[in-house]
Amino acid sequence: MLSREIEKNLNRIYHIARAKRHEYLTVEHILYAVIKDRWGREIIEACGGNIERLKENLENFLNHYIPRVPHRTEAYPKPTEAFQRVLDRAVEHVRSAEKPQADAGDVLASLMLEEESYAVYFLHQEGISRLDVLEYISHGVTKEDEEEYEAHEEGPRRKHRRDPLEAFTINLVEKARNGEIDPLVGRQTELQRIIHILARRRKHNVVLVGDPGVGKTAIVEGLALKIAQEEVPSILRNTQVYALDMGALVAGTRYRGDFEERLKATIKALKKKKNVILFIDEIHTVVGAGSASGTTLDASNILKPVLTEGKIRCIGATTFEEYKNYFEKDRALSRRFQKIEVKEPSVEETVKILKGLREYYQDFHGVRYSDAVLRAAAELSARYINDRFLPDKAIDVIDEVGAFVKLREGRKVVTLKDVEDTVARMAMVPPRSVNSQDTDKLRNLEAQLKSVVFGQDDAIEKVASAIKRAKAGLGSPTRPIGCFLFVGPTGVGKTELAKQLAEILGIKFIRFDMSEYMEKHSVSRLIGAPPGYVGFDQGGLLTDEIRRNPHSVLLLDEIEKAHPDIFNVLLQVMDYATLTDNTGRKADFRNVILIMTSNVGAREADKGVIGFGDRQEDARAKCLEAVQKVFSPEFRNRLDAIVSFSGLTKETMLRIVDKFIREIQEQLRGKRVTLKVTDTLREYLAEKGFDPKYGARPLARTIEKTLKDPLAEEILFGPLKAGGEVVADWKDGRVTFRNISDK
Template identity: 45%
Template structure:
């Protein structure tokens, strides 16, 4: 039967059977065959698409007639009851094939049957299901479709495919444009809501006698193209002045105009033919999206040449060509404004970003369209959440585009989940929050019970890593809870703090602990060493070098990090080393939660936490301890006042006044350093156990660690060096020489001469004297002179075995 069918027709029959199976039909009907023909990329399918019979529209109509929902179409097991292989032909399909076979043998002169003949026969059979779908379900004009199918082989892009100077005539406008009024009649255009003022302004310009060419100017995503499509809907509905009721809006595709114009003059000829067609028709309003592309399109020179803009100027000036353009503010300024002759022919119409209330109205108007597309329903709170969360967290895009994208993706997510058997087909606020969270990385979902409990206990989590800084832990925990509960001020950073205190007391470690506990991992923290910004010219690295300088394309170190991951902790380490110009940049971040980089992009800091560490005031803290400070609340309050006084001398008031907290870190006491030593020992044990060796230490070893690792002046860092010297050094040697075998255990104790004794699982003992272990000075050489920095008194460092121990500073009680 199919011997006289060409390849496309045979493929359509097979695909039609597959479509019938998906619709749980036991036979191939003409509507299934028409759907398959619309899938083939040829001239016939192009004619179907232009008439509104697209693949999606036909599939929905066929599914509706078969009683199959869109969700069932997505289910891969929906057609399991239909047998594999070929299925029978419906009676109307048999009659169709018989008719085209006769035509092929007779009128077609023994030619093969193509998709064109199949479609034309369907259009002529008033009893077949395919024609009923086109007329009743899709409201397609059969005569117009027949003309398109018959004339398709005659149409060709002007100037394309020339051979030996011969030219095929065709409609350049039909190939390079889309009739938006026809799209509106077919119901393919979304409604435009909340733009009455802008639409009225456009209509006023269009009915002007001269220069009746509006140009829609606005940020990307505010709805410029949608307004032009809304104009086409108004014309179709007749809600326009009488002079515009007979007009058609045709969207000109500049890409199609430029396509395949290999030789000089082809583009100009094609555009000239388009302009002539518009002038001859007399009822066409051209819509040119991204109209700035006219400037330079098809031109031969950078500053001169006959580009598309220059070709259109005469027709625009004489009123022979009516055009509606759309472009962004930046592109209008860069391309249109610099061409004064082109600019004066257009009347700019500013399209501002709609308010959240107007955006919600727009979403409500689009709700039905997206429900039909996804086969879901949107709960009332979903649309409100989309606008609210998109406004709050997606700051680099504009309403209503970003809110529409959110509900679109949420609908797709629920649709796919339902197809996998989740059951729900209702999109609610939680689905919208999930989409926004995936886009931005900000946890905007509602708090679960486990997460709420974790946030309430975040103080304890931080205190496990940071010892002896209860005030700092409490302050930063409060900031985290404010941010996650949604009560934080959305116009400022989550928190902005200065951690002031002596070296080695846990300022940087607390920032790392917050990054791990709240942001998920320490790598979520952006750490910037401010000692790299001591010079004025280095400040530009934060926001990016200005245009023309090396590195301009790479952006700023601070702005790019936050732009990529807005939900992060920013640690500005040792802020006192930064140049004063750095603080000028930070002022707007602290107050408004935003910063503009060198490329003019606004970076949002409202979901970031800003922590600055400083050693300013450490002398006041140590002086208080030297003078007999006992660590009580009164002593701490006095220390805080002293540190704040020094900070006010170092930094300007407008900077300090914008901070949420100034947290003063206490010097570490001997018991607190002992707790830190236990944390370090635990970390070394874990690394040793990964090598298959269990490590234990006794109290004598802990006492030696504390003796060599405690320093009120240098905090916990001397302890880290003591652990390296007394534990890691001997343990590494034992692992390498086989003394500590895999699967065994070792125990360590301190010897009287400052060394370490290691006992393995077999009872063998290996001793390391103090000289073998190396210096335990914590960075101070034996015999060196130490100054307390206050009075300049010289203190001789004395040697205890081979370990160097600092003498107590004046005023410190012996520990």
């Protein structure tokens, strides 16, 4: 019933015992046979045993403590009762388990019951228990190498374990000496503050709080690099910085207490050393780690007394959100740390950081970065990659553009075009909108707007002038690029001008219909619900949108329909370009063009002019008078311009008709149809589609009914089914089509 391999090893041990003239075959002989077995060795090693040391102990015992027969007598070793019991139990266990044969694992599990034997004593010295053996042969669960040394009542059962510092921490100073850490550029203020806190007598622990990607971990690595280079005060020389590996600490834990046991072993090993600093990245994860439901005991309670003793200095890193939601709520833990806020660096500081890292990325990618390329990477990443922070996103840009150029055949010099294309891919925006030079867009801004928005030249000039003034650096640095109130009759191009402005500048267009915010409570939807109300954890629609798209045109359509409280919210946006949401996070409006549209005064402007005055000027005056009645003085005073839109003329309507016809011609190109429209039809559409009260909005409906519907019949069922060239005309009160040539 024994396996062939274990039987062969037992037979070999019998011959060895006979050669050494042993009088008895003991349990120790069985253990010696087990360690000769491949499966037996695997079990012992998995349970934490050292095969060589165990073999040495067994050979020493067998050579010196087993009785021998005299030389004149033939040696036939007799099995002891314990020897026979071990094999009988193994066979009986296999039989009851309905296994075909007993292997080394079954024999070893049976042997562990002979607690009075030296074999079991040797196994205990290796820290192996019968439970460890059964767990491995039944479930494949290995004994954890990292359990700390524990002294037990039975005696000095030493466990030869791997050092917890090797298993669960990373020595950052050693990494720095090996050249595995990039240098720290800038951040001298934060670094000096850390050194000052670490030099304190009590509460010499630091928590770095900042947005993801601003360089919290890099600051600690920079400290380790300075320690390795001996560029720190004498109090920190010969100090070791150990980064706690939370993944290794948690991985493999199966039972309650495993995680805490590993953490305590690590802290105990740190306390034995002098001049150590423990770095815990994402330190908020220790709050609640290992706690059972309904209890308050967690990993942070292991740290608190250690930090109070002052034998270990600790540096933690976390984000503002996690610090508020987790770390700060544990007052006993947070008061032991000195908080240092790590702000996002400016574009200029980011450029210096990129210059400091340039040679490392040049050596890795085999490419060259010029100063202009590094500046473009910093500026474009700050402008277009909105969901991350500097310098992390700028470093990602130069890393990815380096990889892009490295994989390309030919020159190995990174150009501005490469950076622009890479940022466009990362930010998922059209490549043409990513341009390190905005001057070309601004130079032609006015002309391009006039080519798509007709009859509002005065309004376009005011908007373009304000934007150029801000872009030239002559505006206020603490205000948005521009704050405009567009007033005038409906359908004259107020919303269209805002759309086209965003399109030409290549930035995001954000529109809020203020008719959705007529109630007092709806203001909270823009900036977030207060604590205790539904939606508190979701943030505000306006603040979240601007935080994701800080370079944008923000249109608040029909602002007069909103609740007056919204005007008060907008005051600080127009004055200081910031808005704080319900979680305390600020949205930056400094790169936003704020446009509000309103129809106030449109009804008064519709009334006829008395006398011989100019109708357009009279309508504009009535609109401005209505604005003064509806909007408060402090609101009007913060606007860059109140832009009054004029009513549309016949010439303007003809240009709008031409714009719609060009759109139809573009749609028909895919159908292989060429459309031409006569002046008669153009004039009819302009006249029929214009209403002084509704502006140009009825024109779209008129074109659909008058031109598009008959044209659809011709394309689906008429001679244009296969394409062709057609002229549309207006005769006898209807549209007629004349087919010029079939294609």
